[in-house]
Amino acid sequence: DAGVTQSPTHLIKTRGQHVTLRCSPISGHKSVSWYQQVLGQGPQFIFQYYEKEERGRGNFPDRFSARQFPNYSSELNVNALLLGDSALYLCASSLERGNTGELFFGEGSRLTVL
Amino acid sequence: AQSVAQPEDQVNVAEGNPLTVKCTYSVSGNPYLFWYVQYPNRGLQFLLKYITGDNLVKGSYGFEAEFNKSQTSFHLKKPSALVSDSALYFCAQKPNNAGNMLTFGGGTRLMVKP
Numbered sequence: 001d002a003g004v005t006q007s008p009t010h011l012i013k014t015r016g017q018h019v020t021l022r023c024s025p026i027s028g029h030k031s032v033s034w035y036q037q038v039l040g041q042g043p044q045f046i047f048q049y050y051e052k053e054e055r056g057r058g059n060f061p062d063r064f065s066a067r068q069f070p071n072y073s074s075e076l077n078v079n080a081l082l083l084g085d086s087a088l089y090l091c092a093s094s095l096e097r098g099n100t101g102e103l104f105f106g107e108g109s110r111l112t113v114l
Numbered sequence: 115a116q117s118v119a120q121p122e123d124q125v126n127v128a129e130g131n132p133l134t135v136k137c138t139y140s141v142s143g144n145p146y147l148f149w150y151v152q153y154p155n156r157g158l159q160f161l162l163k164y165i166t167g168d169n170l171v172k173g174s175y176g177f178e179a180e181f182n183k184s185q186t187s188f189h190l191k192k193p194s195a196l197v198s199d200s201a202l203y204f205c206a207q208k209p210n211n212a213g214n215m216l217t218f219g220g221g222t223r224l225m226v227k228p
Contacts, residue, residue: 004157031213031214033214033215040220040221041220041221042118042204042206042218042219042220042221043158043204043216043218044218045214045215045216045217048213048214048215050213055213055214056212056213056214056215058215090157090158092157092158092214094214102148102160102163103158103160103214103216104160105150105157105158105159106157107155107156107157108157
């Protein structure tokens with residue numbers, strides 16, 4: 001079975017541009033979460049979507065947005081990119097909303113903002 | 115603010131020796147606690163979790179962790195380290211009503227030398 005897949009794996013943008021990152025959860029998983037991992041730090045929670053609705057939001061500016069589609073895949077959008085947005089963006093899926101088990105992470109999309 | 119502390123940036127251990135990676139948490143009440151491992155250029159992989167019950171939790175690849183409420187600690191342990199255990203280890207916490215909103219520590223790099 002395929003795990004969590006993310007695209008693109010690497011991308012380079014310039015300040016002020018917009019980026020869209022995509023995530024396909026494990027088949028049957030209805031919850032998708034997004035995390036930002038800056039180099040040398042632990043992941044930070046950005047969003048959780050469950051059944052196509054936002055169920056949680058971390059402490060990120062409104063430049064960050066996301067959505068979940070009927071097939072449970074998800075997009076993370078970041079507008080007006082800043083140098084500080086350079087990071088590994090991780091998507092994680094789980095079966096349920098209020099997860100008491102493990103999250104299944106993809107390998108991430110590494111964003112470099114120049 | 116909730117936080118997770120991993121006081122050691124790096125832990126060095128010889129192959130075959132026991133290892134401990136330290137973690138302290140700050141969630142009040144009954145926390146949900148997790149350990150994840152990250153190999154180079156990969157996403158995070160779940161190792162183990164504490165929800166309730168026995169304070170000693172056993173997980174994947176021979177790892178275990180001990181929950182200590184009085185010390186607010188959740189240290190990761192393994193009786194005999196392998197070179198292949200070398201990776202970045204993250205402790206995480208969440209309140210029991212926080213969905214998939216995990217708060218991660220800054221990570222500890224484990225280096226196991228032959």
